[in-house]
Amino acid sequence: xxxxxxxxxxxxxxxxxxxxxxxxxxxxxxxxxxxxxxxxxxxxxxxxxxxxxxxxxxxxxxxxxxxxxxxxxxxxxxxxxxxxxxxxxxxxxxxxxxxxxxxxxxxxxxxxxxxxxxxxxxxxxxxxxxxxxxxxxxxxxxxxxxxxxxxxxxxxxxxxxxxxxxxxxxxxxxxxxxxxxxxxxxxxxxxxxxxxxxxxxxxxxxxxxxxxxxxxxxxxxxxxxxxxxxxxxxxxxxxxxxxxxxxxxxxxxxxxxxxxxxx
Amino acid sequence: xxxxxxxxxxxxxxxxxxxxxxxxxxxxxxxxxxxxxxxxxxxxxxxxxxxxxxxxxxxxxxxxxxxxxxxxxxxxxxxxxxxxxxxxxxxxxxxxxxxxxxxxxxxxxxxxxxxxxxxxxxxxxxxxxxxxxxxxxxxxxxxxxxxxxxxxxxxxxxxxxxxxxxxxxxxxxxxxxxxxxxxxxxxxxxxxxxxxxxxxxxxxxxxxxxxxxxxxxxxxxxxxxxxxxxxxxxxxxxxxxxxxxxxxxxxxxxxxxxxxxxxxxxxxxxxxxx
Amino acid sequence: xxxxxxxxxxxxxxxxxxxxxxxxxxxxxxxxxxxxxxxxxxxxxxxxxxxxxxxxxxxxxxxxxxxxxxxxxxxxxxxxxxxxxxxxxxxxxxxxxxxxxxxxxxxxxxxxxxxxxxxxxxxxxxxxxxxxxxxxxxxxxxxxxxxxxxxxxxxx
Numbered sequence: 053x054x055x056x057x058x059x060x061x062x063x064x065x066x067x068x069x070x071x072x073x074x075x076x077x078x079x080x081x082x083x084x085x086x087x088x089x090x091x092x093x094x095x096x097x098x099x100x101x102x103x104x105x106x107x108x109x110x111x112x113x114x115x116x117x118x119x120x121x122x123x124x125x126x127x128x129x130x131x132x133x134x135x136x137x138x139x140x141x142x143x144x145x146x147x148x149x150x151x152x153x154x155x156x157x158x159x160x161x162x163x164x165x166x167x168x169x170x171x172x173x174x175x176x177x178x179x180x181x182x183x184x185x186x187x188x189x190x191x192x193x194x195x196x197x198x199x200x201x202x203x204x205x206x207x208x209x210x211x212x213x214x215x216x217x218x219x220x221x222x223x224x225x226x227x228x229x230x231x232x233x234x235x236x237x238x239x240x241x242x243x244x245x246x247x248x249x250x251x252x253x254x255x256x257x258x259x260x261x262x263x264x265x266x267x268x269x270x271x272x273x274x275x276x277x278x279x280x281x282x283x284x285x286x287x288x289x290x291x292x293x294x295x296x297x298x299x300x301x302x303x304x305x306x307x308x309x310x311x312x313x314x315x
Numbered sequence: 316x317x318x319x320x321x322x323x324x325x326x327x328x329x330x331x332x333x334x335x336x337x338x339x340x341x342x343x344x345x346x347x348x349x350x351x352x353x354x355x356x357x358x359x360x361x362x363x364x365x366x367x368x369x370x371x372x373x374x375x376x377x378x379x380x381x382x383x384x385x386x387x388x389x390x391x392x393x394x395x396x397x398x399x400x401x402x403x404x405x406x407x408x409x410x411x412x413x414x415x416x417x418x419x420x421x422x423x424x425x426x427x428x429x430x431x432x433x434x435x436x437x438x439x440x441x442x443x444x445x446x447x448x449x450x451x452x453x454x455x456x457x458x459x460x461x462x463x464x465x466x467x468x469x470x471x472x473x474x475x476x477x478x479x480x481x482x483x484x485x486x487x488x489x490x491x492x493x494x495x496x497x498x499x500x501x502x503x504x505x506x507x508x509x510x511x512x513x514x515x516x517x518x519x520x521x522x523x524x525x526x527x528x529x530x531x532x533x534x535x536x537x538x539x540x541x542x543x544x545x546x547x548x549x550x551x552x553x554x555x556x557x558x559x560x561x562x563x564x565x566x567x568x569x570x571x572x573x574x575x576x577x578x579x580x581x582x583x584x585x586x587x588x589x
Numbered sequence: 590x591x592x593x594x595x596x597x598x599x600x601x602x603x604x605x606x607x608x609x610x611x612x613x614x615x616x617x618x619x620x621x622x623x624x625x626x627x628x629x630x631x632x633x634x635x636x637x638x639x640x641x642x643x644x645x646x647x648x649x650x651x652x653x654x655x656x657x658x659x660x661x662x663x664x665x666x667x668x669x670x671x672x673x674x675x676x677x678x679x680x681x682x683x684x685x686x687x688x689x690x691x692x693x694x695x696x697x698x699x700x701x702x703x704x705x706x707x708x709x710x711x712x713x714x715x716x717x718x719x720x721x722x723x724x725x726x727x728x729x730x731x732x733x734x735x736x737x738x739x740x741x742x743x744x745x
Contacts, residue, residue, distance in 0.1 A: 101602065101603070106601075172412075189393075189395070189397040189425075210606025210609065213613055217612055
């Protein structure tokens with residue numbers, strides 16, 4: 053009889069994934085139901101905005117600037133072939149607002165803040181701090197998880213917006229300051245082509261969705277980790293990898309909804 | 316309810332999946348006493364403690380604390396009950412992102428609306444009781460194991476609980492710290508008028524401070540008595556435990572197939588006594 | 590309330606984030622111009638709209654005066670029905686001429702309004718009757734080629 057070990061493992065993995073997805077969804081609802089403490093005692097959430105937002109600032113700003121510089125150079129190189137280098141501002145702004153801003157900021161956020169959140173909660177679990185809290189009649193979901201979740205959700209759109217601003221600044225540095233595209237044309241073309249609702253607002257919506265996804269994955273992986281050193285390190289890896297996949301998949305779904313051409 | 320016993324446990328059963336851990340435990344713990352639950356590693360002592368605290372739901376039997384049946388309570392009821400419980404975890408489980416002061420203040424801040432000045436007085440009182448008032452600004456990472464255990468003890472009694480539970484309070488401590496913790500447990504119990512349950516396998520230290528001892532093996536109570544009873548006991552299991560002998564009623568070997576069969580295969584069955 | 594340096598950082602962070610969002614909305618997105626406060630809607634029928642898109646600009650004398658809001662196909666007349674919203678500050682006469690132009694050789698297409706001399710002004714819901722369709726490049730090229738071919742045969 054042939055050994056279907058591979059198939060069996062595949063099936064087992066799939067069931068396991070689905071199971072975890074179900075648990076994660078239930079966890080999401082539990083966070084939402086237990087968010088009262090995080091909002092009522094807002095200093096708790098403030099500390100997490102500091103932890104996931106302020107501490108991610110440097111990497112977000114620096115990366116945004118570099119992405120903008122590269123976009124400026126590549127964009128100029130391509131656009132001059134068609135004699136439309138005046139559209140440089142448009143290109144830089146649209147690619148940042150619609151895609152690169154939310155997506156790259158989300159990926160950086162996942163690797164900087166998401167991993168830190170998963171590590172923090174995982175370690176608290178491994179050292180029985182969560183159990184101790186539970187024994188003190190303090191719900192760890194309300195006291196530990198929910199503030200971290202909301203801190204991440206609030207930080208993410210701001211980080212994406214700052215990333216886009218730095219990127220546009222980088223494109224401006226290359227295009228206007230170094231190459232010499234006319235400054236007035238750079239800005240006016242950008243303003244004429246970028247629509248508030250269609251481009252800016254949709255980008256913000258994307259970043260909010262990514263913020264929810266990354267924060268949820270991070271707190272869930274931390275909370276669900278095995279309470280050992282190895283389990284925590286695996287949870288951190290999983291948090292970053294799953295977040296990255298979730299961002300890219302969600303980006304595809306959101307983009308196909310948002311920027312669909314009218315029939 | 317004026318009951319002489321704070322905790323009554325009847326025919327308690329618990330299983331992890333299919334593996335039975337507790338198989339019919341009966342226990343009564345008097346108010347104001349210190350009771351030790353002893354047994355080898357993995358005999359279900361910690362599970363028993365978790366059941367009393369409502370962290371695990373038993374499969375059968377009943378646990379009554381303060382006249383309330385724990386296994387019938389919902390989450391809110393368990394939380395209400397836990398406000399009268401303090402628990403000291405094996406390695407302290409201090410919150411690593413909070414200072415010693417904030418760790419002890421944590422239950423007070425979570426459960427009371429006391430002004431900060433009063434919280435400060437209460438925290439300093441508890442820290443003074445464990446002799447660590449001078450370490451209030453340190454972080455848990457800057458404490459020795461024994462000091463961390465004492466801070467955790469101060470935190471466990473911050474709300475003046477009626478019941479204090481200790482999960483392996485002596486594990487991994489040097490003899491001096493061990494003695495200090497033992498004396499603290501005794502002193503705090505009488506000072507607070509509390510009742511204490513201690514899960515441990517440190518027989519010598521326990522005999523000095525507890526009022527009553529239960530021995531658990533294979534999920535059942537196998538022996539019980541006051542420290543004097545225990546010292547004088549003829550029970551082979553208790554003797555093995557008190558004298559720390561390697562083999563006895565508590566088997567050295569995990570139940571397994573015949574060693575010869577394991578080594579040489581099924582053919583070896585016949586040559587066993589050859 | 591006790592103040593901490595952490596609060597200051599969070600305050601700075603949130604302020605910077607809001608400033609970035611404002612910058613993106615106002616300076617980059619041109620929020621003010623894209624959202625005209627008061628508008629009225631007009632429609633026009635075209636035989637062929639070429640590559641005109643929803644949200645495309647409506648211009649008069651080269652100035653943006655409105656946006657295309659909807660493009661539909663009319664199955665009875667086989668024409669394209671284009672809805673647009675015009676800034677309420679600008680009123681156009683009843684015999685205004687609407688054409689579809691292309692900005693540059695290959696650029697985006699837009700609707701150009703050329704006012705006539707009628708005293709009556711267009712109001713919400715009115716239909717512009719005088720229209721000119723988009724110039725389709727392929728048609729133009731093939732026409733040109735046929736002309737050349739015909740001329741070539743004539744001269745023989």
